[in-house]
Amino acid sequence: MDESLPSPSLILHVWPGQWGLPSFDPLCLAAVLYLQIAIPGKFSLKECSNPDASPSGQLPFLVHDQHVSTSFESIVKYVSGLRESDYEKYEHANLDITLNATQRSKRVAWFAHAESHLADLVYHNIYANVDNWSNVTLPALAAIFPVPQKYYVPRRMRDSYFPRLEASGLWKSVVEEEKPTEKPFPRDVRPAEKKKLSNDASLSLAFDKEKTLTRARAELDIYAELIGDQPYTFGQRVSSLDVLIAAHVLLLIYPLFPDTLLKDLLIQSYPSLVALSRRVHAVAFESGNPDIMLAPAASSLWALLPSWPGRQKPAPKDSNAPEDIHYTHMRWGFVGLAVGSLLAYLVLVGRQYTVTWQVAGAEGEVEEEEETLEETTA
Amino acid sequence: MASFFSVPSPIVAFNAHFPLKTYPYIKPLNKSPVTAPTLWIQPPPATSQPVDNLLSSDVECLKWQAYLALRGLKHLRLRWDIAPEGAIDGALPNLHVPIAEALVKDEKLAKSDGAEDGELLAAHSIPAWVDAKLGVDSSADPLEGYKDQASRVESRAWVSLLEGVVHAALLISKPPPSYLHSLLFPSSTPPISESLQKILSAPPAPLTGLLSFLPPTGARINTASILSQYRDAIASLSDRLGTDNWFLGSAEPTPLDALAFAYLHCILESSDTVRIEVTRRVNLVAWEWRVRCLVREGFKQ
Numbered sequence: 001m002d003e004s005l006p007s008p009s010l011i012l013h014v015w016p017g018q019w020g021l022p023s024f025d026p027l028c029l030a031a032v033l034y035l036q037i038a039i040p041g042k043f044s045l046k047e048c049s050n051p052d053a054s055p056s057g058q059l060p061f062l063v064h065d066q067h068v069s070t071s072f073e074s075i076v077k078y079v080s081g082l083r084e085s086d087y088e089k090y091e092h093a094n095l096d097i098t099l100n101a102t103q104r105s106k107r108v109a110w111f112a113h114a115e116s117h118l119a120d121l122v123y124h125n126i127y128a129n130v131d132n133w134s135n136v137t138l139p140a141l142a143a144i145f146p147v148p149q150k151y152y153v154p155r156r157m158r159d160s161y162f163p164r165l166e167a168s169g170l171w172k173s174v175v176e177e178e179k180p181t182e183k184p185f186p187r188d189v190r191p192a193e194k195k196k197l198s199n200d201a202s203l204s205l206a207f208d209k210e211k212t213l214t215r216a217r218a219e220l221d222i223y224a225e226l227i228g229d230q231p232y233t234f235g236q237r238v239s240s241l242d243v244l245i246a247a248h249v250l251l252l253i254y255p256l257f258p259d260t261l262l263k264d265l266l267i268q269s270y271p272s273l274v275a276l277s278r279r280v281h282a283v284a285f286e287s288g289n290p291d292i293m294l295a296p297a298a299s300s301l302w303a304l305l306p307s308w309p310g311r312q313k314p315a316p317k318d319s320n321a322p323e324d325i326h327y328t329h330m331r332w333g334f335v336g337l338a339v340g341s342l343l344a345y346l347v348l349v350g351r352q353y354t355v356t357w358q359v360a361g362a363e364g365e366v367e368e369e370e371e372t373l374e375e376t377t378a
Numbered sequence: 379m380a381s382f383f384s385v386p387s388p389i390v391a392f393n394a395h396f397p398l399k400t401y402p403y404i405k406p407l408n409k410s411p412v413t414a415p416t417l418w419i420q421p422p423p424a425t426s427q428p429v430d431n432l433l434s435s436d437v438e439c440l441k442w443q444a445y446l447a448l449r450g451l452k453h454l455r456l457r458w459d460i461a462p463e464g465a466i467d468g469a470l471p472n473l474h475v476p477i478a479e480a481l482v483k484d485e486k487l488a489k490s491d492g493a494e495d496g497e498l499l500a501a502h503s504i505p506a507w508v509d510a511k512l513g514v515d516s517s518a519d520p521l522e523g524y525k526d527q528a529s530r531v532e533s534r535a536w537v538s539l540l541e542g543v544v545h546a547a548l549l550i551s552k553p554p555p556s557y558l559h560s561l562l563f564p565s566s567t568p569p570i571s572e573s574l575q576k577i578l579s580a581p582p583a584p585l586t587g588l589l590s591f592l593p594p595t596g597a598r599i600n601t602a603s604i605l606s607q608y609r610d611a612i613a614s615l616s617d618r619l620g621t622d623n624w625f626l627g628s629a630e631p632t633p634l635d636a637l638a639f640a641y642l643h644c645i646l647e648s649s650d651t652v653r654i655e656v657t658r659r660v661n662l663v664a665w666e667w668r669v670r671c672l673v674r675e676g677f678k679q
Contacts (some may be wrong), residue, residue, distance in 0.1 A: 051583060051588050051589075052583070054588055056583070056598065056603065057582070057583025057587075057588070058582070058600075071600070073604050073607060074606065079586070092567045101617050102617065102618065103616065104616040104617070105613075105615070106532060106535070106618070107614075108611060108613075109536050109614060110544055112538050112539035112542045112579075113534060113535040115542075116579060117538060149589050156588060156594060159579055160575075160594075162579040163576050163580060163581075164576050167576040220532055222531050225527065225528075226531055289388060
């Protein structure tokens with residue numbers, strides 16, 4: 001049934017899916033949700049574990065024939081713009097069509113806030129939290145990458161989030177762990193030393209948890225007030241801002257992390273946010289066509305070398321256009337004409353010449369094959 | 379007990395050749411006692427007009443200048459001869475107040491030895507000082523000066539928009555200093571890529587590629603996407619301001635107005651790529667001009 005349908009030319013490249021969600025990165029997940037709500041069945045999803053293949057070095061990115069959009073905002077803009085270019089095919093592509101000018105400007109501001117503050121909470125949960133990192137995230141990331149990369153790339157990814165989370169106070173730079181002091185002379189009797197507060201790792205961890213909780217409450221209060229009692233942020237219809245918020249909240253509640261601090265906080269104290277995210281998830285995945293998956297990209301050792309940006313293979317051309325066929329015919333015709341004229345020349349000129357070759361050791365001459373090369377005097 | 383152990387006389391006679399001399403106390407040359415609250419800021423741009431421009435070239439310093447002026451304080455002094463390393467936490471602005479107006483009110487402190495030096499406040503203590511000086515309590519107002527609760531919540535979003543995309547666009551529009559200049563005058567500020575890593579929503583990929591064997595260095599900054607987001611940000615800022623006096627329809631100036639003014643002023647002083655977006659919006663230009671006159675009033679000598 002599907003073989004007759006042409007594969008969609010809109011391809012979205014995202015980080016691979018984890019924990020029951022299409023992608024583990026909040027912006028990638030938001031892009032998948034947006035496309036699934038706006039243009040279900042008209043795009044295909046490609047799980048990509050090589051962000052260097054993207055023109056900007058980051059995922060998600062969208063390829064539509066010759067056009068490439070990187071970053072979530074430009075993907076939203078491009079897909080919304082498809083409605084103007086091709087109304088019949090992409091009628092519902094613009095989720096923000098019902099917003100007025102003030103709401104549109106508020107949406108831009110809230111995009112910035114969600115991408116910095118909510119995302120900080122998500123990245124803290126996934127990368128900064130030591131329990132979550134070592135028990136869940138690291139094995140999941142290592143499974144995505146092929147053999148040489150799986151040993152160093154997850155660590156690199158984690159380190160890339162460090163400056164941002166440290167600046168916002170969600171990642172303590174040094175976790176002092178108590179080393180067991182080895183006494184050089186075990187028989188010496190020393191008075192017991194008082195444990196210093198600053199060196200007590202468990203105490204500092206407890207303070208950090210309090211800090212994270214306070215910080216998370218402050219951020220989530222803002223979103224709870226923004227949503228209020230309405231089903232969605234801007235009224236009764238889902239908009240791109242709802243998709244973005246839902247993507248972050250889903251990544252806080254779906255994954256099964258050992259440290260459930262933020263998940264419990266959300267489920268117990270912010271039911272409106274959880275309800276919004278589940279609503280958006282339902283709209284995306286429980287109605288309409290399922291998305292079409294492409295085969296995963298083959299891993300290769302060439303990915304180890306630094307790649308030039310922008311080296312992307314051009315999309316395979318389908319030669320159904322009549323001009324292409326005409327062009328191909330003319331090209332082959334020209335080649336045929338050149339070869340034919342060469343052969344004709346050889347035949348015409350070669351009448352004066354005869355080719356002789358003597359087969360060494362062949363007694364029984366085959367008369368037809370033997371020719372003698374003689375120059376006939378003209 | 380002291381008479382039991384006395385220094386033997388030959389040693390006393392020897393030490394008498396090397397008498398101990400005490401010199402008088404040397405006062406620092408250019409220190410003058412602080413008489414009025416002085417804000418330490420980064421210097422105003424050298425090429426700005428008019429020549430007696432008192433507004434700083436740094437966004438953070440200008441934001442606090444605007445905050446002080448918009449809260450109604452007058453006759454504040456400025457000084458810009460102090461390097462950032464000399465300020466609290468290594469960051470300007472700082473507010474230097476005479477001891478009589480200090481946050482810490484203590485009689486003994488007022489009479490102690492260094493009292494004429496006054497007190498130096500970091501940037502985060504400035505609101506508390508202003509409250510004490512004006513005799514108001516800002517924390518008593520749950521709406522923080524905004525029109526209603528929805529505006530108060532929305533102001534957070536606008537703050538993060540300004541400090542995110544607009545700040546990133548300002549950073550990338552500054553022309554980098556030449557190599558010779560950076561050798562001769564090493565700058566104390568971190569390189570742009572480090573600041574951008576903290577601001578941008580997704581961390582920029584390293585120049586050598588995330589998956590390559592080479593250790594990650596540098597950052598691939600997608601200038602086109604930052605500028606496109608910046609254009610959207612300025613358009614939405616202009617739409618939201620409309621014809622209001624203050625942002626979000628507030629009756630009085632709020633900290634969001636101080637921040638917006640600081641960014642708009644710095645954009646208008648910077649290069650053409652970012653400047654042109656703001657000059658296209660007439661309401662933003664007019665608003666910035668009006669607030670600039672107000673801020674200058676507060677610092678007129």
